[in-house]
Amino acid sequence: xxxxxxxxxxxxxxxxxxxxxxxxxxxxxxxxxxxxxxxxxxxxxxxxxxxxxxxxxxxxxxxxxxxxxxxxxxxxxxxxxxxxxxxxxxxxxxxxxxxxxxxxxxxxxxxxxxxxxxxxxxxxxxxxxxxxxxxxxxxxxxxxxxxxxxxxxxxxxxxxxxxxxxxxxxxxxxxxxxxxxxxxxxxxxxxxxxxxxxxxxxxxxxxxxxxxxxxxxxxxxxxxxxxxxxxxxxxxxxxxxxxxxxxxxxxxxxxxxxxxxxxxxxxxxxxxxxxxxxxxxxxxxxxxxxxxxxxxxxxxxxxxxxxxxxxxxxxxxxxxxxxxxxxxxxxxxxxxxxxxxxxxxxxxxxxxxxxxxxxxxxxxxxxxxxxxxxxxxxxxxxxxxxxxxxxxxxxxxxxxxxxxxxxxxxxxxxxxxxxxxxxxxxxxxxxxxxxxxxxxxxxxxxx
Numbered sequence: 001x002x003x004x005x006x007x008x009x010x011x012x013x014x015x016x017x018x019x020x021x022x023x024x025x026x027x028x029x030x031x032x033x034x035x036x037x038x039x040x041x042x043x044x045x046x047x048x049x050x051x052x053x054x055x056x057x058x059x060x061x062x063x064x065x066x067x068x069x070x071x072x073x074x075x076x077x078x079x080x081x082x083x084x085x086x087x088x089x090x091x092x093x094x095x096x097x098x099x100x101x102x103x104x105x106x107x108x109x110x111x112x113x114x115x116x117x118x119x120x121x122x123x124x125x126x127x128x129x130x131x132x133x134x135x136x137x138x139x140x141x142x143x144x145x146x147x148x149x150x151x152x153x154x155x156x157x158x159x160x161x162x163x164x165x166x167x168x169x170x171x172x173x174x175x176x177x178x179x180x181x182x183x184x185x186x187x188x189x190x191x192x193x194x195x196x197x198x199x200x201x202x203x204x205x206x207x208x209x210x211x212x213x214x215x216x217x218x219x220x221x222x223x224x225x226x227x228x229x230x231x232x233x234x235x236x237x238x239x240x241x242x243x244x245x246x247x248x249x250x251x252x253x254x255x256x257x258x259x260x261x262x263x264x265x266x267x268x269x270x271x272x273x274x275x276x277x278x279x280x281x282x283x284x285x286x287x288x289x290x291x292x293x294x295x296x297x298x299x300x301x302x303x304x305x306x307x308x309x310x311x312x313x314x315x316x317x318x319x320x321x322x323x324x325x326x327x328x329x330x331x332x333x334x335x336x337x338x339x340x341x342x343x344x345x346x347x348x349x350x351x352x353x354x355x356x357x358x359x360x361x362x363x364x365x366x367x368x369x370x371x372x373x374x375x376x377x378x379x380x381x382x383x384x385x386x387x388x389x390x391x392x393x394x395x396x397x398x399x400x401x402x403x404x405x406x407x408x409x410x411x412x413x414x415x416x417x418x419x420x421x422x423x424x425x426x427x428x429x430x431x432x433x434x435x436x437x438x439x440x441x442x443x444x445x446x447x
Contacts, residue, residue, distance in 0.1 A: 011023075023307075024426070030308065034380050049135075056337055063107070063403075063406070064359060065402075065406050066406060066407050066408065066432070066439060066440075067270075067409055068408055068409055068410050068426050068427055068428065068440055069408050069411050069427060070410075070411065070425065070426070071161070071387075071411045072133065072161055072163070072262055072426070073270050074243070074264070074265045074429050075270060075431055076243070076265050076429045076431065077429075077431050078267050078268070079344050085336075085340050091106075091336055095330055100309040101308070104307055107308070107309070109419040110293070110332065111295040111296070111297060111307050112339050113126075113128060114127065114128060114299075114302065116338075117231055117279050118276075118281055120342075121250055121252055121259045121261075122252025122253045123252040123256070123258075123281040124281075124282070124287075125252065125281065125282060125283075125284050125287050125294065126279070126301070127280050127281075127293060127294050128292055128293050128331075129330050129331055130280050130291075130296065131278055131331060132168075132262055132277065132278045133161075133261055133262030133276075133278050134161070134163055134164040134167040134262075134278075135171075135278060136260035136278030136280045137167070137168060137209065137260050138164075138167050138168045138170070138171035139207075139266070139291045139327075140207075140258045140280065141168055141171070141207060142171065142175075142324075142325070143282070143286065143289045143324065144235045144237060144257075144258065145177065145284055146289045148207070148234065148235065151203070151204055151205060151206040151234070152175075152204055153177065153178040153180065153204045153206060154168070154179050154180075154206060154209065155180050155181075155182055155195065155199060155205055155207070155209070156168065156181055156182070156209040157184070157190040157195070157209060157210050157214070157220070158183050158216070158419075159184050159189060159190055159211060159215055159216060159220065160210070160211040160214065163238065170281045178204075182195040184259060186360045187380040187382075188214075188218045188377065188388070189214065189220050189381065190214075190221075192224055192228070195208065195225070195299070195365060199228065199234065203233065205233075205234040206301065207235040207237050207258075208236050208237065209237045209239065210236065210237070210238060210239070211238075211240070212240065213241055213244055213383065213385075213386065215425075216381070216383075216386070216388050217385065217387050217388065218378060218381040219381075219382045219383065222249075222251060222256060226255030226257075227255070228295065229257075232253070235257040236257055236258075237257070237260065238256035238258070238259040239259075240259060240260075241262075242265055243266075243353060243385075244354060244385075246295060246347075246354035247358065248384070250417035252283075257283055258280075258282040258286070259280075259281050260279060261278070262279075264336070266337075266338035267337040267338050267340060267341025268334050268338065274279060275334055276330065277334035277335050277338060279338075287311065288311070289324055290311070290324065291301065292327055292376060292401065293309055294307055294310045294311040294312075295308070295310060296309075296310035307366050329411075335443070352430070353430045354384075354385075357428055358384055360429075360437065361383065361387065361427075361428040364426070364432075364437045364441075365383075367437065367441055368440075368441060368444060369389070371441065371444055371445055372445075373393075374390070374392070375389065375390050376389055376390070377386040377390050377423045385427060385428050385429070386425065387415070388421070388423045388424065389423055389428060390424075391424055391444070394412075395410070395412040395413065395423060395424040396412045396414070398410075398424060398443065398444065399412060401446075402443040405439070405443055407439050409424065409426065409440060409444065411424070411426075411427075412424065413425055426440070
């Protein structure tokens with residue numbers, strides 16, 4: 001898009017219309033101590049082609065690394081059709097359907113998204129417009145308290161992503177309801193005996209939150225957690241990796257009442273951490289306590305199929321102080337990317353991505369644990385596509401050495417003090433080849 005600057009005559013006309021003498025008058029209310037007293041040090045204006053050439057030169061200087069970092073965000077392949085479709089103007093510029101009856105295309109996209117999330121999670125209903133996996137989990141905790149009325153306590157596993165737990169604490173700040181953390185055992189999963197002890201004889205627990213695969217990549221026992229929760233009159237909130245559900249039992253099959261996930265692996269690029277989209281599903285009986293929007297299918301008076309906002313319980317719609325949440329924006333474009341990705345990949349494609357990711361991870365694990373100075377952090381763990389190792393030198397030093405060789409070797413666990421674990425967390429996707437793994441091994445070997 002070309003830039004068309006205002007002429008001096010245009011500026012004079014605008015100032016006259018506003019009723020001020022100069023542009024400085026527009027900033028008269030800003031105290032002098034906050035105003036810059038020197039000219040900005042910026043280069044001269046460039047023509048369009050000169051600006052493009054400059055930006056291309058800067059872009060070419062960016063380092064490209066092979067990514068083995070995970071911890072919630074994963075370097076999956078995004079099919080070209082995803083970006084091609086979401087950049088169509090009717091999707092790219094669409095926002096919240098405040099007049100839903102004239103937003104049939106947007107509503108249908110959200111309806112398809114919800115339908116696919118339900119199928120993935122094995123649950124009855126799903127919503128739209130969760131910011132990300134972390135806020136979806138926090139919203140699920142608030143929803144559980146609403147369902148369980150006078151019950152306030154949330155018990156969260158210590159193997160749940162530390163950032164998710166921080167967001168849960170932030171959401172809980174004004175509520176001041178109790179949050180208790182269940183410890184992990186020696187194999188890197190939740191200590192079920194300790195978890196049972198936290199809720200035994202307790203009539204105040206609204207929900208148990210468990211993540212599988214957990215932050216360390218290890219597979220947890222949703223079914224046992226669901227039994228513990230239901231025996232105590234509480235709900236189970238399952239946090240999942242959506243790609244893993246192509247191989248593992250769905251949360252619904254395992255007895256979960258609410259399930260949430262980070263939707264980034266489904267057709268959304270890593271993009272320096274965002275924007276992303278949260279997935280949120282639950283059992284049908286809890287639909288009126290769900291946050292966000294729920295789109296449904298209906299027929300008009302002439303029998304034609306259409307789409308409607310069945311429930312819209314956000315505070316800025318009709319519910320105001322009775323709203324189930326305070327979600328104030330829309331992740332519709334990211335949800336559309338996930339929808340196109342799931343539709344493109346289909347059941348077999350998703351399973352192939354999951355199987356390849358797991359196979360590469362287990363191949364790499366077998367090679368890595370044989371290296372001198374390397375040992376698994378949890379030798380007895382069952383993992384999906386991510387695992388943690390202990391290194392003979394600080395993990396941060398390994399990462400620095402890897403970046404110099406064009407390899408991002410993983411995530412330094414010492415960044416998360418609440419985990420009380422040092423080591424390197426390494427993740428794999430279908431994009432990682434044998435040559436990539438060999439490069440990682442050389443970095444870990446110290447070469």
